Amino acid sequence: MKYHQWMGLTASAFIAFSAHADLLNISSTSLQSSTEEAIACTIIATGGPTYQGYKVLLAFAEGLTPDSNPTLRVRALNYNLVYENDNWQGPTYINGTPLDTPGSDLASLYTASVGRTPGRSNDSATLVLIPPGDAICAFSKEVSSTSLKKVSVAFTDITFMTVGMKNMTTQEIFLLDKWVPRN
Numbered sequence: 001m002k003y004h005q006w007m008g009l010t011a012s013a014f015i016a017f018s019a020h021a022d023l024l025n026i027s028s029t030s031l032q033s034s035t036e037e038a039i040a041c042t043i044i045a046t047g048g049p050t051y052q053g054y055k056v057l058l059a060f061a062e063g064l065t066p067d068s069n070p071t072l073r074v075r076a077l078n079y080n081l082v083y084e085n086d087n088w089q090g091p092t093y094i095n096g097t098p099l100d101t102p103g104s105d106l107a108s109l110y111t112a113s114v115g116r117t118p119g120r121s122n123d124s125a126t127l128v129l130i131p132p133g134d135a136i137c138a139f140s141k142e143v144s145s146t147s148l149k150k151v152s153v154a155f156t157d158i159t160f161m162t163v164g165m166k167n168m169t170t171q172e173i174f175l176l177d178k179w180v181p182r183n
Helices: 003-018 103-114 159-164 170-178
Strands: 025-032 038-043 055-063 072-076 081-085 092-094 124-130 135-140 149-157
Touching: 025 038, 038 149, 055 072, 055 103, 055 135, 055 159, 072 124, 081 124, 103 124, 103 159, 103 170, 124 135, 135 149
Parallel strands: none
Antiparallel strands: 025 149, 038 135, 055 124, 055 149, 072 081, 072 135, 081 092
16 A cells, blocks of 8 residues: 555544544424424433533424424433423423523524524524433424424534633523523
């Protein structure tokens, strides 16, 4: 084998064995109705940074048809954590208790971390703080339509961006702290 081929093979092996393969984004496009749920599941990485011991994720449920109105429920499978949201600008519920901050207050955090807010005002989204290594699932249903509608359900891990944001405002830090689960 020639020198440049060995160098290419060595560089490829180094990159492959040192790559960071933790979850960054996972999404699923599915059909849902008021009686049929769309589901997306993943296992949270155990390596990398945490925020107060939790991984910070954004969960979106975005309707892909004009008359879609998705809800969102994110459940940690090993811990007693359930996040629920019916409209990204409205309240999020953690284990049935509403947070006293509307989701619209997180618009700047959404934009700073993933570059956007949910596509439509009636889409659902919430910030989710989950212990590393836990399995989580997001469930989405239509509010009232029994007709099947397309929906995209996604998780994006923003822990690194959140921990690394030197320009997070005091308000964003205060809001993020409200989402930390209280046992």
